[in-house]
Amino acid sequence: MEQFIYKKSEDILALSASMSDFTYKKHCHEEYAVGVTLRGIQQYNLNGSFQSSHRNGVMLFNREQYHDGSSYDRAGIDYVMLYLRPELVSEILGSKELRFNIPIVYDRWLARCICSLSEAVQTGQEESLCSELLLSLIERLAHTSADTAHRMDNRFVERAKEMMMGSLNQVLKLEDLSNEFGISKFQFIRGFKQHAGISPYQFFLNCKVEYAKRSIEQTKDIYAAVAECGFFDLTHLNRHFKSMFGVTAYEYMSQLN
Structure with a gap:
């Protein structure tokens, strides 16, 4: 079980x-x-x-x-x-x-x-x-820890991450991101994955679920988390939440009470 x-x-x-x-x-x-x-x-x-x-x-x-x-x-x-x-x-x-x-x-x-x-x-x-x-x-x-020095990420990836973090309640728009760097969306996907180790879509979805988790911890309102993070509905959030944390958003909220 x-x-x-x-x-x-x-x-x-x-x-x-x-x-x-x-x-x-x-x-x-x-x-x-x-x-x-x-x-x-x-x-x-x-x-x-x-x-x-x-x-x-x-x-x-x-x-x-x-x-x-x-x-x-x-x-x-x-x-x-x-x-x-x-x-x-x-x-x-x-x-x-x-x-x-x-x-x-x-x-x-x-x-x-x-x-x-x-x-x-x-x-x-x-x-x-x-x-x-x-x-x-x-x-x-x-x-x-063998090294406690400050981590230096690639500037391209950091800027892309900032843009995605600023629009978590929306749909990921690869064209807007790639235009920011003057490259095609396919070049953007390839470059981001090469430096970040994950695709832009996977990163964006991961951030949305993490943000939803923090929202649930603060408000104890799963439906507010759905709206704030741009998920289609609670089922949509639950599916991705469970794939990361092993429980649904509702089950997680219930355990925090």
């Missing part, structure tokens, strides 16, 4: 998941994502390479790092995942950001930090405890 349980503290979103047949579509998160495989073998494609996280494997995802995900076999997997807001990481590390060069590590102390914080959030422990556990985790992650 597929099960995805989201709980949110003041600073952290925690996921406790069990799945066998479910497969994540290619997506990314604006936050850092760190997790531990508790049972089974979790497989995913990341930056063009195939990864396998076995039991006690610590999975490290950079911001906006595209990946999919599935279980190795029908025996399924259990895992926990934490989503860390970049501004929170920057506050703790002094205006620096994490940069993971190794996607999976087997570090018992780090795994324990992640599991302890996940359990605290999932069981509704006091914010003061969650904050202390979060500090310990991020400090440990900073040691794990």
Whole structure:
């Protein structure tokens, strides 16, 4: 049975998941994502390479790092995942950001930090405890990160991303984007995918779903999220929301109450 349980503290979103047949579509998160495989073998494609996280494997995802995900076999997997807001990481590390060069590590102390914080959030422990556990985790992650230098993205991609982020309630217009750079829409698609690792449409859709998630967290109104993000209807939002988070938008909202 597929099960995805989201709980949110003041600073952290925690996921406790069990799945066998479910497969994540290619997506990314604006936050850092760190997790531990508790049972089974979790497989995913990341930056063009195939990864396998076995039991006690610590999975490290950079911001906006595209990946999919599935279980190795029908025996399924259990895992926990934490989503860390970049501004929170920057506050703790002094205006620096994490940069993971190794996607999976087997570090018992780090795994324990992640599991302890996940359990605290999932069981509704006091914010003061969650904050202390979060500090310990991020400090440990900073040691794990081989490079905390500021990330430099291609200017072409950054400008294109800005334009798409500014029109999430609309339909993606490739002609407008390509005209901005004086190229054809096909040249734009090829160039964006080459530098970003994902197509413009996939990026745009991913951003819409991420924005809808934040809207639901703030307003607890799934229909407002549908309207704000330009989805045709709730079914349209739910289909894409579930492909990224394992639950529908309504199920996610219900878990946050």
